[in-house]
Amino acid sequence: xxxxxxxxxxxxxxDLILDNIEDGIFVIDHNQQLVFINxxxxxxxxxxxxxxxxxxxxxxxxxxxxxxxxxxxxxxxxLKQIWIHQQSIRQDAYLLTFKDHNTPIHLIISxxxxxxxxxxAVVGVIREMSLEKQQEQAKTDFVSTASHEMRTPLATLxxxxxxxxxxxxxxxxxxxxxxxxQTVLHLGKLFKDLLTTSQSxxxxxxxxxxxxxxxxxxxxxxxxxxxxANEKSITLRFEKPSAFKQGWFIYADPKRxxxxxxxxxxxALKYTSADGFIxxxxxxxxxxxxxxxxxxxxxxxxxxxxxxxxKFYRIDDSQPGTGLGLFICKKIVELYKGAIWLESNLDQGTxxxxxxxxxxxx
Amino acid sequence: xxxxxxxxEDNQDLADIYQLSFQQAGFEVLSVHDGEEALKKFVDFxxxxxxxxxxxxxxxxxxxxxxxxxxxxxxKNTVIIIISAxxxxxxxxxxQQLGIPTERYLVKSQISxxxxxxxxxxxxxxxxxxxx
Numbered sequence: 001x002x003x004x005x006x007x008x009x010x011x012x013x014x015d016l017i018l019d020n021i022e023d024g025i026f027v028i029d030h031n032q033q034l035v036f037i038n039x040x041x042x043x044x045x046x047x048x049x050x051x052x053x054x055x056x057x058x059x060x061x062x063x064x065x066x067x068x069x070x071x072x073x074x075x076x077x078x079l080k081q082i083w084i085h086q087q088s089i090r091q092d093a094y095l096l097t098f099k100d101h102n103t104p105i106h107l108i109i110s111x112x113x114x115x116x117x118x119x120x121a122v123v124g125v126i127r128e129m130s131l132e133k134q135q136e137q138a139k140t141d142f143v144s145t146a147s148h149e150m151r152t153p154l155a156t157l158x159x160x161x162x163x164x165x166x167x168x169x170x171x172x173x174x175x176x177x178x179x180x181x182q183t184v185l186h187l188g189k190l191f192k193d194l195l196t197t198s199q200s201x202x203x204x205x206x207x208x209x210x211x212x213x214x215x216x217x218x219x220x221x222x223x224x225x226x227x228x229a230n231e232k233s234i235t236l237r238f239e240k241p242s243a244f245k246q247g248w249f250i251y252a253d254p255k256r257x258x259x260x261x262x263x264x265x266x267x268a269l270k271y272t273s274a275d276g277f278i279x280x281x282x283x284x285x286x287x288x289x290x291x292x293x294x295x296x297x298x299x300x301x302x303x304x305x306x307x308x309x310x311k312f313y314r315i316d317d318s319q320p321g322t323g324l325g326l327f328i329c330k331k332i333v334e335l336y337k338g339a340i341w342l343e344s345n346l347d348q349g350t351x352x353x354x355x356x357x358x359x360x361x362x
Numbered sequence: 363x364x365x366x367x368x369x370x371e372d373n374q375d376l377a378d379i380y381q382l383s384f385q386q387a388g389f390e391v392l393s394v395h396d397g398e399e400a401l402k403k404f405v406d407f408x409x410x411x412x413x414x415x416x417x418x419x420x421x422x423x424x425x426x427x428x429x430x431x432x433x434x435x436x437x438k439n440t441v442i443i444i445i446s447a448x449x450x451x452x453x454x455x456x457x458q459q460l461g462i463p464t465e466r467y468l469v470k471s472q473i474s475x476x477x478x479x480x481x482x483x484x485x486x487x488x489x490x491x492x493x494x
Contacts, residue, residue, distance in 0.1 A: 144450070148447045148448050148449075149447075150471075151447035151469070151470045151471040151472075152373060152376070152447050152470060152471075154470075154471040155376060155447070155470035155471045156373070156375045156376055156379065158471070158474055158475060159375070159376065159379030159380075159383065159475045160375075160379060162379075162383065162474065162475045162476060163379060163382055163383060163475075166386065185474060188471040188472055188474075189472075191471060192471075192472050195449075208451065255464075
């Protein structure tokens with residue numbers, strides 16, 4: 001075997017790093033075999049060098065389980081999913097160590113492609129979840145539980161107000177009940193947004209990404225908002241793009257993307273007056289698909305522009321809203337490595353832009 | 363013919379609200395407070411629709427639904443809709459595994475009672491068309 005000329009100092013440094021860092025690093029080849037794992041990795045899974053099984057299926061060494069030591073299903077196993085979706089995955093997980101301990105980890109796995117864009121290996125980093133992280137997890141669980149506890153009384157309140165509104169009431173009473181009812185519905189939306197916001201800040205935004213057709217999704221959202229637009233005498237247009245051969249596919253959770261498009265459309269409808277126009281566009285821009293939502297509405301002042309994506313930032317209280325919509329949109333878009341920004345001028349209108357990475361299949 | 367709705371909800375206030383609201387919406391409503399009662403009444407009442415909570419005193423909503431699905435003849439004419447205060451992805455997945463899609467997994471406080479009535483009215487069980 002001919003020795004490739006190499007810088008032996010670089011090699012020493014690389015070995016030094018791999019042998020000494022606490023994080024686990026491993027490599028799996030396309031035959032699903034574990035071809036490398038460093039000392040940090042061995043320590044995390046509590047395996048001695050003798051117990052190490054290199055060039056054997058990785059499932060014999062890296063055992064993904066849930067908190068209760070039950071093996072996770074393939075659909076939930078990131079190391080199985082990455083071969084299908086061929087995109088980096090970073091998530092929390094649990095491993096069953098060689099000493100049968102359940103250990104929470106943070107996992108980052110990345111695909112390695114050859115010159116022909118074929119997926120030939122996966123490299124992974126595993127980090128033990130520190131006490132800090134476990135406390136964060138506990139806080140997330142608390143927010144989650146609290147939100148759930150609050151839903152029942154809120155649903156009860158809404159239900160009784162709904163029944164009350166159908167009773168024989170005098171006009172004044174009807175008005176009071178209607179206002180109370182609207183407020184409760186608003187509260188429900190606020191709880192929902194708060195939960196989403198809390199989850200997104202902890203990196204816990206629940207989502208189930210899959211290959212979706214962005215054009216389909218935008219068309220559905222567009223159709224769903226036609227009625228509202230007609231009611232307000234606003235012209236809502238969708239300038240359908242010319243056919244894109246490979247299809248407008250992205251890899252994301254359809255519900256989350258729909259949330260973004262709906263939110264932007266609802267904002268446009270809120271801030272555009274009668275006889276105004278709202279136009280949707282979908283374009284291909286390099287490695288991204290770009291959505292544009294342009295309105296001829298009130299516009300946003302230069303003073304407000306830098307704050308527009310902040311939590312609870314409201315320009316004014318004239319319109320109903322939770323102040324969290326755009327914050328959530330930004331979190332969702334960034335989750336999928338996209339970008340969201342806007343251009344606006346007071347009294348002339350606003351255009352929102354959303355870039356989402358194309359999903360390249362095969 | 364009035365459509366029959368079986369409500370499975372242990373919270374007394376919500377059970378009352380569902381009973382009144384959905385009666386007003388034109389359903390014949392039978393309300394039970396736990397899974398065992400639901401199963402007992404299921405066979406006699408033969409509901410067109412079942413509105414089921416997940417967190418119930420002994421038998422969980424999921425277990426109750428699974429046992430109802432053990433009556434395939436009855437299930438042919440029945441649509442099950444879940445309504446819960448929990449929206450965890452794991453639970454939604456479990457519902458999907460039982461054949462209940464996300465459109466039939468309603469989250470309390472995120473949907474108004476009028477909207478629930480509309481959802482219920484929107485479901486015509488598969489064999490209804492042929493028997494009416």
